[in-house]
Amino acid sequence: MDRRFEPRREALLDECQVSPYVFRGMLDRLENFVEPFASILWRSEQSEHALNYVSGLISDLKRKNSEAIAYRNDQDRRRLQHFIGESQWDHEPLMMELARQVGEELGEEDGVISFDPSAFAKKGSESVGTQRQWCGRLGKIENCQVGVYMGYASSKGHVLVDTRLYLPKEWAKNRARRKKSKVPKRIRFQTRHQLSLEMLDAKGTILPHAWITGDDEMGRSSAFRRDLRQRKEAYMLAVPSNTLVRDLEVDAPSYSGKGRKPVTPFVRVDRWQKAQPKNAWTRIDVRDGEKGPIVVDVLKCRVVAKTDRRRIGPEETLVVVRSLDEQRKEKLDYYLSWSHEETSLQEYGRVCTAHHRVEECIKWGKSEAGLADYQVRNWHAWHHHQTLSLIACWFLVHETRRGKKNNSSDDGTSNSRRHCSLVARCLPAGQSGANRTRTNTPTRAKPTRTLLLLENA
DSSP states (O other): OOGGGHHHHHHHHHHTEEOGGGGTTHHHHHHHHHHHHHTTSSSHHHHHHHHHHHHHHTSSOSSOSHHHHHHHTTOOHHHHHHHHHTOOOOSHHHHHHHHHHHHHHHOOTTOEEEEEEEEEEOSSSOSTTOEEEEETTTTEEEEEEEEEEEEEEETTEEEEEEEEEOOOHHHHTOHHHHHHTTOOTTOOOOOHHHHHHHHHHHHGGGSOOSEEEEOHHHHTOHHHHHHHHHTTOOEEEEOOTTOEEEESSSOOOOOOSSSSOOOOOOEEHHHHHHTSOGGGOEEEEEEEOSSSEEEEEEEEEEEEEEOTTSOEEEEEEEEEEEEEOTTSOEEEEEEEEESOTTOOHHHHHHHHHHHHHHHHHHHHHHHHSOTTOOOOOSHHHHHHHHHHHHHHHHHHHHHHHHHHHHHSOTTOOOOHHHHHHHHHHTSOOOOOSTTGGGOOOOOOOOSSOEEOOOOOO
């Protein structure tokens, strides 16, 4: 750790004392929090199921599916399974309410919207959308489902706000599989980029933002970048290391007087980066993290890139960001950006780290709010579970921000993962009836002050 950060670290540790007062009335707050979402549902029992399901998603259950949540609440599992898998309630109004709340509470003019596909490994072939396709978590082609997530980040916080299930062409064209999996007739094949644009068009206006970001799966598509330019959306999208670009800031080879005038050749972005002098990099102190200042090295260059059809695209900015990963090894990220020409390196560094924070939201949702713990097969059930899981994530963000306000100064840093674990242990479980042996019993939080240990940013 940088010695300069030692005094700051001590101050953060002092601020991370969490009083048991933080957790008082949490169940009442959960009920009040869920009420705007539950009121959208048609029937009172659906509203009750929604509350019970969200409470189970933020609990300390190991597997947060319908059956486990029902047993935890000492309920008949079939009713909750029917609510998730068979009940005909529309998840879209709940997603819209979620985006509206996030825009109101976290929204800032320089906010960042990020798109990131995430895969869920599956063993069978009956679950909707399942086939052999790229699974980023496993790093290979595997049998899985893929969801495309939309996240939002600002200086006030970061959270997932929407998702779409990617339906491969083989599924979209197969009537028998569609009928069995209850895929609505209006659903047609859409690429992951088209799904992202659909979410942006639906919710972009209620989420104040200045940037669109995404991983290299999103950025590799020149058509997606074109569609964002047509929408006047500034973007900073990751691209693969083999992306071909032409440097517009170097002089072209001299002309011999015969034939065509020579132009600067196209080169892979990783090879271009290696050819840059050491003094081309600028060190940027982006923000305070939980283990020290987040520092990155950045360089940029005006370029044109080859399009999907091997043509020459419009002028963009190539941004290369050098940082350290969790194992303290050097990592290079390549981005193509379309924004104002005077955009600073500091701003590029901020947007890059905002994108990574949204990536962490997916991992956090899977570990803390059961995002990947579903056991469903049809279209409606997948979206029902995902919607309630994103709502559960939003509640945990609420509780984390509340903990910061009660225990930290405005610029303090609190450990959200540890805080949410304490929230989970405060939730009671049903202990009576025939389901007693099927219920996980949580450990109640002790009425003492707890020190939150700092983890990696």
